[in-house]
Each structure stands twice: as structure tokens, then as C-alpha cells.
Amino acid sequence: xxxxxFVAALAATVAVxxxxxxxxxxxxxxxxxxxxxxRCGVNTGLPGFSAPDxxxxxxxxxxxxxxxxxxxxxxxxxxxxxxxxxxxARFTALQSGEIxxxxxxxxxxxTRDASLGLFFVGTWxxxxxxxxxxxxxxxxxxxxxxxATVCVQxxxxxxxxxxxxxxxxxxxxxxxxxxxxxxxxxxxFSGRCDAYTTDIxxxxxxxxxxxxxxxxxxILPEAISKEPLAPAVRRGDEEYFTIxxxxxxxxxxxxxxxxxxxxxxxxxxxxxxxxxxxILGASPGMxxxxxxxxxxxxxxxKQVGNYGEVFARNVGPESPLKLERGLNAQWSDGGVLYADPxx
Amino acid sequence: MTDTSRRPGTSAPDGTPPRRSMLNDAxxxxxxxxxxxxxxxxxxxWYLVGNTLHNLATRNIQTGFDYxxxxxxxxxxxxxxxxxxTDTYARALWVGVINTLKxxxxxxxxxxxxxxxxxxxxxxxxxxxxxxxTIYVETLRNIPVLLQLFFWYGLITEVxxxxxxxxxxxxxxxxxxxxxxxxxPADHPAWWGALIALIVAxxxxxxxxxxxxxxxxxxxxxxxxxxxxxxxxxxxxxAAWAVMGAPLALDMPELRGFNFQGGISVSPEFxxxxxxxxxxxxxxxxETVRSGIQAVGKGQWEAAAALGLxxxxxxxLIILPQALRVIVPPTTSQFLNLTKNSSLAVAIGYPDIVSVxxxxxxxxxxxxxxxxxxxxxxxxxxxxxxxxxxxxxKRIALVER
Numbered sequence: 167x168x169x170x171x172f173v174a175a176l177a178a179t180v181a182v183x184x185x186x187x188x189x190x191x192x193x194x195x196x197x198x199x200x201x202x203x204x205r206c207g208v209n210t211g212l213p214g215f216s217a218p219d220x221x222x223x224x225x226x227x228x229x230x231x232x233x234x235x236x237x238x239x240x241x242x243x244x245x246x247x248x249x250x251x252x253x254x255a256r257f258t259a260l261q262s263g264e265i266x267x268x269x270x271x272x273x274x275x276x277t278r279d280a281s282l283g284l285f286f287v288g289t290w291x292x293x294x295x296x297x298x299x300x301x302x303x304x305x306x307x308x309x310x311x312x313x314a315t316v317c318v319q320x321x322x323x324x325x326x327x328x329x330x331x332x333x334x335x336x337x338x339x340x341x342x343x344x345x346x347x348x349x350x351x352x353x354x355f356s357g358r359c360d361a362y363t364t365d366i367x368x369x370x371x372x373x374x375x376x377x378x379x380x381x382x383x384x385i386l387p388e389a390i391s392k393e394p395l396a397p398a399v400r401r402g403d404e405e406y407f408t409i410x411x412x413x414x415x416x417x418x419x420x421x422x423x424x425x426x427x428x429x430x431x432x433x434x435x436x437x438x439x440x441x442x443x444x445i446l447g448a449s450p451g452m453x454x455x456x457x458x459x460x461x462x463x464x465x466x467x468k469q470v471g472n473y474g475e476v477f478a479r480n481v482g483p484e485s486p487l488k489l490e491r492g493l494n495a496q497w498s499d500g501g502v503l504y505a506d507p508x509x
Numbered sequence: 510m511t512d513t514s515r516r517p518g519t520s521a522p523d524g525t526p527p528r529r530s531m532l533n534d535a536x537x538x539x540x541x542x543x544x545x546x547x548x549x550x551x552x553x554x555w556y557l558v559g560n561t562l563h564n565l566a567t568r569n570i571q572t573g574f575d576y577x578x579x580x581x582x583x584x585x586x587x588x589x590x591x592x593x594x595t596d597t598y599a600r601a602l603w604v605g606v607i608n609t610l611k612x613x614x615x616x617x618x619x620x621x622x623x624x625x626x627x628x629x630x631x632x633x634x635x636x637x638x639x640x641x642x643t644i645y646v647e648t649l650r651n652i653p654v655l656l657q658l659f660f661w662y663g664l665i666t667e668v669x670x671x672x673x674x675x676x677x678x679x680x681x682x683x684x685x686x687x688x689x690x691x692x693x694p695a696d697h698p699a700w701w702g703a704l705i706a707l708i709v710a711x712x713x714x715x716x717x718x719x720x721x722x723x724x725x726x727x728x729x730x731x732x733x734x735x736x737x738x739x740x741x742x743x744x745x746x747x748a749a750w751a752v753m754g755a756p757l758a759l760d761m762p763e764l765r766g767f768n769f770q771g772g773i774s775v776s777p778e779f780x781x782x783x784x785x786x787x788x789x790x791x792x793x794x795x796e797t798v799r800s801g802i803q804a805v806g807k808g809q810w811e812a813a814a815a816l817g818l819x820x821x822x823x824x825x826l827i828i829l830p831q832a833l834r835v836i837v838p839p840t841t842s843q844f845l846n847l848t849k850n851s852s853l854a855v856a857i858g859y860p861d862i863v864s865v866x867x868x869x870x871x872x873x874x875x876x877x878x879x880x881x882x883x884x885x886x887x888x889x890x891x892x893x894x895x896x897x898x899x900x901x902x903k904r905i906a907l908v909e910r
Contacts, residue, residue: 254867258876261570282874283568303767313766315687320855320864321871329584329594340768341584342778344858345867353858357686358666358777360767401568 192457194399194406198239198266203247206232207265210250210347212368213375214481214489215271215291224248228269230476231290231397231414234466235267238413238458243469253321254345257282260400267410269397271365273323286396287411292493292502294389295327296366298373301384303360308388312337317359319343319350324364327391351376361386365393367481367489374486409456416445416463418505420472422496427471434464445508452508463508473503561877576873577602583868585860587776598869605865606886612782612861613848613890619787620847621840624794629824631799642795650792655853657789662781662857672768681761683769686777690762693773699753706749710741717741778859782851790847794840801836802828833905841898845891852887862886 198204208216208228216226224232224246233243249265260268261283271293272278274286297316299305308331318325320343332339342359344350351372354362362372369385377383397414399407420426423442425433434446443449446467447460456462470476477494481487495501531537565572577599584594585604589611592604630642649657666686670676675685681692694700717734725731762772805828813823854861863883870879 254871257871257874261568261876277872278874281569281571283565283570311767313768313770315768317858320868325583325868326872329582332584333594339584341586342858343586343860343864343868345855345864349856349858353666356663356666357671 192403192405194266194403195239195409195457202240203245204232204236204240204267205247205249205265206235207249207251207256207259207268207270208232209270210252212271212347212371214367214371214485214487216248216250216269225480227291227476227480228271228397230470230480231269231417232267234417234470235410235413237465237469238409238462241465243466252346253319257284260284260398263400266406267397267399271368271395272398273393274396274398275323283401284398285401285407286398287407288414289394289396290414291367291395293365293367293393293395295324295363295391295393296369296389297386298354298362298369298383299360299386300382302382305361305386308386308390309335309337311339311361313340314360315340315342315358316361316363317342317344317350317354318363319347320345322364323391323393328363331390365395367487370481370487370489374488405457409458409462412456412508413463413466415505416508417466417470417476418473418496418503419445419508420463420467421474422498422505425467425472426475427468430464430468441508565877571873571875572878573875574878576869576875576878579873581869581872583872585865586858587779587860598873601865602862602869602882605860605862608859608865609848609851609854609861609863609886610890612779612786612851612854612859616783616786616790616847616851617844617894619783620790620794620843623787623791624840624843625798627791627795628798628802631795632802646792646795648792649789650796654785654789654850655856658781658785658853658857661784662777665777665781672764675764675769681759681772683762685769687768688777688780689775690769691773691775692759692761693771695756695758695760697754697756697758699750699756702753703746703750706745707742710745713741713745714738776859778854778857781857782854782859786847786850789850790843793843793846797836797839797843798832801832801834804835805831830905834902834907837898837902837905841895841902844894844898848890848894849887852883 206229208224208226211217212226212228214226216224216228219225229246229248232246232248236246237243249259251259251265251268251270256268256270256272257278259265268284269290271291272286273293274289278284279286297308297311305311311332316328316339318328318341325341325343328341329339342350342353344353351362353359355376355378362369364372366385366389373380373383373385397410399410419441423439423445425442425445430446433442434448437443437446437448440449444452446464447453447462450460453460453462471479474496477491478484481489483490491499491501493502495503497504532541562572578597580595581598581601582594583601585592585601587608588604589607590604592600627642627645630638631646633639633642665688669684669686672683672685672687675683675690677683683690714734717738721732721734760771762769762774764770809827809831810823813827818827851861852863855864855867858864866879866883870876873879
């Protein structure tokens, strides 16, 4: 709601004003340890990325990243306070210090990276924007959408890409922009719009979970943009930024070297591979460099799993979303997932 | 200082002028406290602004209004002025302001009309009419307006069929979940001629009424004005239209591609927002009107009845003019409420100033500037409405002789 945005923006103003002196390096880490909980901003409900399941537990790729960071810093993956945020409120919430980590399918772009007072820690999910449309419309390509009414959520890169795509192809666009994700897809399913647009993973989630009849809808083949979705932290605390960045690298590298939540103890005890030994802290030193203990990467892998496990559990072919690994496969498997080496 | 400012008990017993602390002087103290209060306010403001700027700078968050001249890059669904995605953020925001004004103005006019009708109906001696008006007021003003907006929006988008199966109650009028489409006269200079003729006719009628009033004041006989007025209002535009070619061509909406093209269209978002705000605010205005009428003494009714005036005439010429003095100030607040509530548009996808500014905020990240612009826009509109209503209130105020 608009009131929420207002409050968030006002809160940001007041909080930014009231914080006084700029945060010194490491202040965020100290605050998280002192609170004993990681405040993590997530989507208000995007199955596969972050949404409460039937028991009220937040699940999804983004939620699992929050857990991984909590496991590293606090030792327990469950010490996360999930803060559901709208697209509108997310960056303000991070700027104002309402959350410690933003893990909410946000696209890393130059403008955001340079001007919003935040750092993106590295892509967690490679996505692209697409269109969802009813089969009855008889459309097979996004290039046939001239004159179409398209429902979209405001405050996203989606809204700009949509306009760019229609401009580039000389087509007429009739956008209907909603602040809330729920209202925007409800309008599409009620027939207010011809098409719905967001990231393709989001479309898959919508179709499988929210559509009254999933078979009535198709996702058009075109991906009209690159959407590298990345978690973000506040600027001004490089020490904490570095830790979060390396949690991501550790999860991805764990998959590359075959370390899973199942075999992590066994590998720690007996692996001869120097890379595995460094990741799991069997050869000491890495954690200290980050200002942490040597089990900093062992804990998230043990408690949450490696990247491949997180992917399979939340969005993979076995989940309701049924997404292929695609770009999100390891670089050695034809994807673009390429962790910086832990050494 | 004169003796009159000295409070009892402050003069010394021996009669010499008392030694008085400046702090004990009421006048000095009043000024002093105001200075202190002012200083505190300025200091807090200074601290907040300074700290905000400092923190924005340390976090590398951009500030300033330079972004307003950059290309907006997003499309807006409904615009009254020409706009496309290559225009600037400033123009996009202006489109939003105009959309807010459009919904507010139309809402205020209809809320006032419905409010007066319902308010009068509540006092009607017709039992059924009075009860229906009561039910209307009690239902609509006790349900949050946001829910009502969702209700109307849901009604339009869920109940009405898709464009291909659009309802067609009258030839050329289509109702679908994409909105209402009506035929419009095809563009022709004759329509503009008719519009100018209508304005001329309105001015002429005003002159006619003023003349009638003068003659009535001088002679006691009021010349008939109704028929010449109607003749002017209808005759002049029709004559202008006929002289300039009497074009009959209509721009009919027709289904092309995804949606209807041509004609006049009302979007579901605009329809739902106007309907919701109008009906909600009308309930409050109805209560104001009712209390205003009840505030006029019973004697006025009796005196009018004694003169043999019919109830309708009594209401129009005697009761309402007096009730207006009670009705206008609270109604001003209702107009302001309606305008401010239009910001809920963002929930149902109508591109008002809040919606456009929110998009701008998210694309540029400049929260403080955009929120300031939203506040400035509402402040300007609200103060304008308030100033106008205060002027009107003064004009109709009882002139005591």
C-alpha cells in the first residue's frame, strides 16, 4: 500500500538522520551478534524464492540464503527474522537499517549499485524477463504483443524493460501498474490484462502456484532482458559485505567440489582434496581472514546445503516450479555459475 | 513598566520600588519561552537535515533534483497530456498530478451532488426513502475506503466479460473488464464552435439573471428567465454546430487486435477509483448536509409555510441558503479527504501522482526528494481547495446589518 511506502520512506529519513555517526567497519556484524538474529528482507510471497509454507516457515532460494548467512555468523540457520518487503520498500528498508540483508530477487543494475547506498554481493539466480499469456489469446511470440495491455508491478526493473522492449520493436503498450505483487497478478488472472510480465522464474512460480488453471497459460519463449538476481547489503561496512559475499561463494563452490549437507562431516574428516579441506576448515586459516572461525563455511553447508541442493529443493524439476538449471548450472556443466576460489 | 503590570505582593513593604527579576515579568517570560521554543525547533531541524545529508553522502546515496530532467523510460497507462517513455521524469510526475486532479475534481463534484441528495433524503417524510438513505450512510462510511476500492475494482474486472464478449447495452457502447467504451463525435471544428457557443450562452444567461434581479428589485416583478435561458443554452451551441457544417460522423469503438480502438474510454481503474471515492465521501457529506438543515430553526419552515410556499421552494430558497453556512466548513474537510484518499489509487493500478512518484522513486532511488514532491503536490492542491472554500464561505456568510 502507498501508506506503507510512505512510512518506509519516512522511517528511512528519520533513521538515516538519527543514526548519527556513520557506521564503522564491522558495526553490522557486531549488531547482528548482539541481537542474536539476522534481520533478512525477503519477498512477501514468491513461491520458490521466499514464501511462507503451509506450516508458516519461510522457504525458497532467497530465504535459504538468509539462513546460510545466519549459520555463518550466528552458528544457527534458524536465527533469522524474516522481514517481508514489497518491491517498493525493499531498498529503503536496507538503507534505513531496518534489515541487515536484502535477499529478495532484486536485479543488480548499475544505477542501483551506484546510487542506492548498497552493495550487491553476487548473483544468486540468473534470470530473464518474460511474458505470461493465456493460451486462448493465440499468441506465440512476444513480438505479437502490439497494443496489448500488460499488468506489471511497480518499482521493478521489469517496468523499464517492458517499456524498452515495446519501444525497440515499435509496438504500442498499455501498462497497468500495481504496487502490490498480489494485486498485479490477480488483475492478470481476472482478465484485466492480456499479459503479465516479470522474471521467468516468477512467471513459473505464478503459473504453477497461483493460476486457477495452470494449463490455460503459457510463458512466451522470449527472454527480453538479463536479470541477475542478487542479495544486497548496506554500504559502509566492507567487513560484513565481504563475509556475505563469501557465503555465496562457499555454497556454490561446495557444489562444484561435491560437498553436500549429507556428506559434509565425512568429507571434513577424510577428504584429501586441499580445496575441500580449506572450505570446510580442515586446514585452518580461511575463517580468520574473514574475522570468523574456521567452520564459517561448514555450518551453512551442513545446515542449509550447497547451491545445487538449495536449487533442487526450491525451484528445480522436483519442485512445483520445475525449472531447469539452465544458466544457473555450474560453469563446468555449461552454466554461468562460477564461484571465486576459496584460497 | 507601569504599576499596572505589577502583580499583587511584589512591592516591597517599605514602599521603595521592588527589586524584580526580569524572569518574574509575564511579558518577558512569554517572549523568552517563545524564543527558547523556536531555538529548539531550529536546532532539531538543523540536526536532522544536517545528519541526513551527511549520512546520505557517506552511503553514496544520490541527492538533489537533477534526475527530474532525465528520461523517465517507463510508460503510463492513462494520460491527459501527451506523454511517452522518452519524456522526462518531471513530465511523468506532471502526468501523475493531472491524473490526481482529474479524479479529485470529478469525485468532488459527484460526491457533493450525491451527498446533498442523500442528506435531504434522510430528512424526508417518506419512510422508505429516509431509511434507504440511512442505510446508505451507515454502510458506506463505516467500511474502510480501501476495501471499497478493491470491491469496485473487483466487481468491474471479475464480473464483466473479456473484450471479445463485451456487453453492448446500446449500439456502440461496450462494457468489458477493460473498461467502458463509448462512441465519440469524430474530430471536427464544429464541435469546438459549439463549445465556444456554450460558453457565450452561459455568460449571456448570467447577464439575463442579473438583469431579472435588478428589475425585480426595482419593480417587484421578476421577468421570466427559465425559457430564454434554456433557449440560449441549447440554441446557441446547436446553431453554431449547424452553421459550421453539422458533422454527424461518430468515432465508434471497434475491436482491433487486443482491445477496442477509438471512441471515448473509461478505464476500470479510473472508474473504480471515482466510484469508490465518490460514494464514500458522499456518505460523509450527506451527514453534513443533514445536520446543516437541522440546524436551521423550525420557525423558518413554519414561517415559509405560513406564507404559502411549497416545501420544495422552501428548501431551495429559505432553508438551504441558511444551512450552507453550517455545511460549507465541514464539507471543505470532506473535499480535502477525497483528494488525499485518491492516493489509494496505487493499490488498484491507477497512475496518480503517488503511483508515478513511487515508480520514479524506485528507478532513481531518491526517496526523500520524491516523497517531498508528493507532499508538495498534495499540500498545493489541498491549500488551493481550502482557500477557495474559505473564499466561498465568506461570500455566503451571514451579513449582519
